Amino acid sequence: MSQPPFEDTNISELIARLRDELNYHAYRYYTLDDPVISDAEYDRLMQTLRQLEEAHPELITPDSPTQRVGAPPRPEFRKVVHPIPMTSLANAFNDDDMRAWLGRIGRLLPDDIAVTDLAFVVEPKFDGLAVALTYEGGVLVRGATRGDGIEGEDVTENLRTVRSIPLRIPVAADGPAAPSRIEVRGEVYLPIADFNQLNQEQAARGERLYANPRNAAAGAVRQLDSRVTARRRLAFFAYAIGYVEGGPRLDSHHEALDYLRRLGFPVSPDILYTRDFDEVLHFIQTWMERRDRLPYEADGVVVKVDRFSVQQALGIVGNAPRWAIAYKFPAREATTQLLSIEVNVGRTGVLTPYAVLEPVNIGGVTVRQASLHNFEDLARKDIRVGDTVVVKRAGDVIPQVVKPILERRPADARPYEPPTRCPSCGEPVARAAGEVAIYCVNAACPAQLVRRVEYFVSRGAMDIVGFGIRVAEQLIQAGLITDVADIYGLAAHRDAILALEGFGPKKTDNLLAAIEASKQQPLERLVTAL
The missing domain is CATH 1.10.150.20 (5' to 3' exonuclease, C-terminal subdomain)
Structure with a gap:
């Protein structure tokens, strides 16, 4: 990998600044559930730090975000140490990255195994909150968040309210006998329809809106009052076994998923098992096309080598297993500056505000304007000229401003005042009783x-x-x-x-x-x- 283009005299200071910035953003994301930059921006900062540290390994410190998974657990919850760390995944962004990963693991395989002998499991990468569920004698005894991968938070009471998480296994009478102890790993998420309804309810109560289903799910799981969690209509998918004691011998990941399914855990039906790596790549492209039609948010696809013996032989590098990789879909959100608020006059005379933005790339498309819906929505979100805002673009939907980042608001930013005259003809505007829309009646x-x-x-x-x-x-x-x-x-x-x-x-x-x-x-x- 080529060295980043920075002057050596400033390298130490630059790395320290990047460490501090990334640790702060990880705290905002993982601990407060309130990020102030987009995932894509965070990934870019992390990639820059990784490049600098690879070029200058003598400057790597134990507190670097490249040496850990996330942020420390919140102090309000009891800390839980994971018996087996919940590692992160290396990322791929295109087919070349995927083939490069296959080449790397091919060079590390034991002599008696060829790349063509490998089988793969391909799964949706759910955009929710990773949790670990511990069962003893078939009974759920503990639920914990991933936290920093080593320590998480005990959120057992909250997870008990998620209806798709079994309180006792097996769920069906004809299911396999429960092992003496098992840790099941998976993702708690909020379906998109329920997320939209939640934000409507939040708006009706005059409370803050959530930027995306992931933040809403994380916030619900980390509620100190489990009754609030119960009202959030969360769901769960199991995707791995952390460890199992007193259960059947499982030799592969697809066997483990089948076992979880038979115990009564919800497992995604959209999982591919194949020995053909070209089929893996085709599945990824198909999933990218399906993304906007899914009932839940998926920000990528996870590809895993199937057999546990091969996983063990490949091992872990840093905090990520060599035998798995996450193919990240193009970002659908970004942060940028709102330069001005303009008004469009429609064919029926309705005045509609829209945002003029500092150009920003979202999923390969440069976005310069975004919808603000209507003046009532604009006022409710308190979006102001000069704000740094979250912009979302999904599929063919017109880009929209989701919310302002209040922490980055300029001191001189003022609330927006809707026009009293039509910006086109200059005539006074009107609003019908009981309607949100403002009209030019000329x-x-x-x-x-x-x-x-x-x-x-x-x-x-x-x-x-x-x-x-x-x-x-x-x-x-x-x-x-x-x-x-x-x-x-x-x-x-x-x-x-x-x-x-x-x-x-x-x-x-x-x-x-x-x-x-x-x-x-x-x-x-x-x-x-x-």
Whole structure:
């Protein structure tokens, strides 16, 4: 790996600063459940520190975040030492990273095992809170969070409220006999539908919103009052056995998952077992495409070598097993600065605020603007110009501002005041009783006309090819359209259209031909357009 481009004279100071910053953000994320930077930003900082430490190993210290999994447990809960550490996973971000991982473990395999002999288990990487459940004589006796991987928090009473966690195993009478002692590891998560409902309830009570289901789940598990946890509709997936005593011999991970399933633990049905690494890569791509249709958040896929004997031979490096890797999906959230709040006037006169952002890359797409929904939502979230904000982009959904990072708010930031006049025509705005929306009631408002024309000619309405919002703006500014009916009189103004910027004879004739062709659209299209 190439050395990061930093001056050697500043390396020690830079590493110390990165250590402090990452430890602070780990505390915000793991202990307070209130991160102030995105996961992608945290990963970038961690990667920079790893590169610096690899280039200067003499500067690695025991308190470096690269030498541990997370943050210390909260002091309100009793500390629990994990009999077997709950390690983290190395990350991959593309197929090349995955093939590089396969090459690394291939070089470390015992002489009598070839890479082609390996079997793999591929599982969703649930975006929730990792926990360890201990059962003695088939009874749940302890539930703990991962914490820093060595010590966690005793949250037994809270986890007892999660209905998908068995209080006694086996759940079914015909299940296998319970071992004398077993530690089951898995993820507590909040389904997306329940997360949305929770935030609606929080908003109705005037309480703070959660940025994502992961933070909501973590906050629920770490409630000091388990009655609050019980109201959060949490769910659980088991994904591994920490250790087992007095149970059957298990030789592989897929056998362990099957055993957990037969004991009555919920295990994801979307797990692949294969000996074909190309199938592993195909599964990952398929899952990335399915991501936005899942009922829960999954931020990646975990790939594990199946046989325990091979896992043991490969061992652990640092705090991550060599025999497993997490393929991380592109980030869907990022933090950036809100530069201004602008207002769009829709075709029905509704005024809608939107955020102009410092450009930020989210999942490979540069985002410059994001939805603020409406003025009531803007006020409820108390989003201000100059704020550092969390922006989310998922699938084809328009990017939206989730919340401000209050800790990074400028001292001079002021609450946003909705406009009292239309930003397009200058006429006073109005709000109907009982409605959230603010309207421009001027039927001659230019911005409304642009949007009405844009909708009229759109694919779902009259479908006039080549007639987009930019063309609508030009024709309206030139005075050639004052109403949608004027669209069908444009042929008489060919010379005036030719004089517009970007219009030559071919483009003009194509536009007029598309308008003429739209007269053949069925009646229902016209009704929709109007």
